[in-house]
Amino acid sequence: MLDIVQVEKSFNIGTVNEKKALQNLNFHMNDGEFVTVIGGNGAGKSTMLNVITGVYKPEGGKIFLDGQDITYLEEWQRAKYLGRVFQDPMMGTAANMQIEENLALAYRRTKKRGLSWGISEKEKEYYRQSLARLDLGLEDRMTAKVGLLSGGQRQAVTLLMATLQKPKLLLLDEHTAALDPKTAEKVLDLTRELIEEEHLTTIMITHNMRDAIRMGTRLVMMHQGRIVYSVAGEEKKNLKVEDLLQKFSEVSNGEFANDRMLLL
Amino acid sequence: MNFLNTLQAGAAQGLWWAVMTLGVYISYRVLDAADLTVEGSFPLGAAVSVVCINAGMNPFLALLVAFVAGCLAGAVTGMLNTICRIPPILAGILTMIALYSVNIRIMSDRASITIAADSARTLLMHWLPITNGTWVSILGGIVTNALLVAVLYLFFGTEIGCAMRATGQNIHMARAMGIHTRWMTILGLMLSNGLVALSGSFVAQFDYGSAMATMGQGAIVIGLASVIIGEVLFCHKDRSFAFKLIAVVLGAVIYRCIIALALQLDFLKATDLKLITAVIVVFALSLPVLKKQFAQGKLRRENERKLNGGGGTEHA
Structure with missing residues (x-):
């Protein structure tokens, strides 16, 4: 499904601030896998996404999706295959466009755009049904501007948009980090539902170790641009937050400088 | 009577400049970048069409040529911005400055050329049973703007139009939705400058009777002033897109009327035009802010009165 082979990525090359974000990163994912990714700040999680x-x-290495080399494909070209939800709830939607217009943009993610209508009556019914399952009452506000919604609602809409056309790979970049705990929980429930129903292959970055353990089929830990720990199946199920902290302490030589990593 | 005549003349002018305002609206509001190419593409449209008319081309066809020329100018700015990664304002300035020389070349090394054949205005006056040139302009302007607003409204409802709006609002989201954002930016600037050049051609044919290298000076400020006046007076944020376009056209007409009236005042000269324009823009831009501050101040005073008056004993 997804193959990341020996990928290298650095920032500020040739300056004193040079930082190797990804170092010889190798990562393989099978179809239908749901991988949660944890790691301290600067571990390379977001850079990987x-x-x-x-x-x-990347400066080196290759990325394959379903056997296709996508390493140098433009962002908009590979968007066809990828569903994305950003950390910032403002990033995933166009604030001054209506909810249904946003969904219509997402509906055309995999298609070539022409001069036919940007949204059709038939689609609207489909969007209404899709919105109804979010259980946020948005199906009655389809012509409202997205900017009027709360962060949680926007994130839920973004999630819906990312999966409206089934993506080959769903990428969630700490998509609940900016939400209050209750809303975060709701968005996570929705995430799980959508992934299970549609059997989506997913990568979810999170700072919440408990979420990382209880969600997904595999957990990986990143450190200094590499994957340092990977666990799946029974072993993952029995994992405890303490085990992860222990593991993290091992790979980082006992430095526990990063307090965000400690968030439970 | 004089007052009414002034307003009529202002409206006649304003309607042709409104076409440019629609173009400015596309770059400023839809693509979210103030595009200074306008200052060069406006006279470009005028120069190209006047040269074509003088060479014997049908003046209506010349309008189309002006539009295409403007599109090319917009494409240059768009490519400077998206391919060479030059910031939008600077990209616009570069094209604008380059167009100044280009325009003079188009006009055979002259700073201005007069229309020496039938313009669209003279043809219309010939066909229509109206003898008053101002009314021909007003009528033609209304029809033209109605057509353009309709076409733009329909266009921005299409898949490409929606993609263009999304690009201007949230480029990250647009890319994640598989939108070719570079192409959308280029296309948007082409459309915008096409309209601006078209407007230049209209103004040359209906108002000035000539094309001038300097006729674009201050055009971007005039365009922004019109957009903002239209928005402040006629619509708040949640209005539909068609309504916003109409508001922008009305803004351009009102701007011209204000200028026309201001120039009637004895102590103002024609050369004060730019100063008046700047004052209008400052006024229109600051009005919403001042309104808000005033409302806030009022709330605060009321609040303080309540706190002080109600209890009687404040701060023991």
Whole structure:
């Protein structure tokens, strides 16, 4: 499904601030897998997603999706295959466009755009049904501007948009980090529902170790641009937050400088 | 009577400049970048069409040529911005400055050329049973703007139009939705400058009777002033897109009327035009802010009165 082979990515090359974000990163995912990714700040989690989505092009290595080499494909070209939800709830939607217009943009993610109508009556019914399952009452506010929605509602809409056309790979970049605990929980429930129903292959970055353990089929830990720990199946189910902390302490030589990593 | 005549003349002018305002609206509001190419593409449209008319081309066809020329100018700015990664304002300035030389070349090394054959205005006056040139302009302007607003409204409802709006609002989201954002930016600037050049051609044919290298000076400020006046007076945020376009056209007409009336005042000269324009823009831009501050101040005073008056004993 997804193959990241020996990918290298650095920032500020040739300056004193040079930082190796990804170092010889190798990562393989099978169809239908749901991987949660944890790691401290600067571990390379977001950079990994960004080389998959094409925001950054790596200096070395290759990325394959379903056997296709996408390493140098433009961001908008590979968007066809990828569903994305950003950390910032403002990033995933166009605030001054209506809810249904946003959904219509998402509906055309995999299609070539022409001069036919940007949204059709038939689609609207489909969007209404899709919105109804969010259980946020948005199906009655389809012509409202997205900017009027709360962060949680926007994130729920973004999630819906990412999966409206089934993506080959769903990428969630700490998509609940900016939400209050209750809303975060709701969005996570929705995430799980959508992934299970549609059997979506998913990568979810999170800072919440408990979520990382209880969700998904595999958990990986990143450190200094590499994957340092990967666990699946029974072993993952029995994992405890303490085990992860222990593991993290091992790979980082006992430095526990990063307090965000400690968030439970 | 004089007052009414002034307003009529202002409206006649304003309707042709409104076409440019629609173009400015596309770059400023839809693509979210103030595009200074306008200052060069406006006279470009005028120059190209006047040269074509003088060479014997049908003046209506010349309008189309002006539009295409404007599209090309917009494409240059768009490519400077998206391919060379030059910031939008600077990209616009570069094209604008380059167009100044280009325009003079188009006009055979002259700073201005007069229309020496039938313009669209003279043809219309010939066909229509109206003898008053101002009314021909007003009528033609209304029809033209109605057509353009309709076409733009329909266009921005299409898949490409929606993609263009999304690009201007949230480029990250647009890319994630598989939208070719570079192409959308280029296309948007082409459309915008096409309209601006078209407007230049209209103004040359209906108002000035000539094309001038300097006729674009201050055009972007005039365009922004019109957009903002239209928005402040006629619509708040939640209005539909068609309504916003109409508001922008009305804004351009009102701007011209204000200028026309201001120039009637004895102590103002024609050369004060730019100063008046700047004052109008400052006024229109600051009005919403001042309104808000005033409302806030009022709330605060009321609040303080309540706190002080109600209890009687404040701060023991």
